[in-house]
Amino acid sequence: MVIEMDSDTAVLLIQSKVLNACYPNAGLVSSCKRLMNLFQRIKLQHIYRERNDVADGLATWSHNLDLGYYYSEESPAWLGCLLLNDSLGAVEARLISTS
Known part of the structure; x- marks a missing residue:
């Protein structure tokens, strides 16, 4: 599965290994990571x-x-x-x- 999004920042945050819990959208980013872990093959990429x-x-x-x-x-x-x-x-x- 390929997920495309137009936010470079979101792609970088979701792909990062470490997430600052103080980041305003840390909960949302963590939820995205958990959901992506349910798939064997998944690719997240930036698209204009x-x-x-x-x-x-x-x-x-x-x-x-x-x-x-x-x-x-x-x-x-x-x-x-x-x-x-x-x-x-x-x-x-x-x-x-x-x-």
């Missing part, structure tokens, strides 16, 4: 946001939701276009500050 439109779209969409757990039998209609972009390997350009 522009290469994962579905995850970026869902994350952006979630900012408009109240906190809590959400379950749906169907995906949002707008997700189909993003899934197609991801499957075709389409990439969107973004400006990056150099300062």
Whole structure:
């Protein structure tokens, strides 16, 4: 299994051997590590946001939701276009500050 995420920091924290218990998200990182240990073959890697439109779209969409757990039998209609972009390997350009 390959897990891709757009946070370099999260990838480094989860892959680290030692985790500072004072880190604000130490509990979440520990939970991720425990879950990953349940799999025989698992790879965690960084992927740029522009290469994962579905995850970026869902994350952006979630900012408009109240906190809590959400379950749906169907995906949002707008997700189909993003899934197609991801499957075709389409990439969107973004400006990056150099300062």
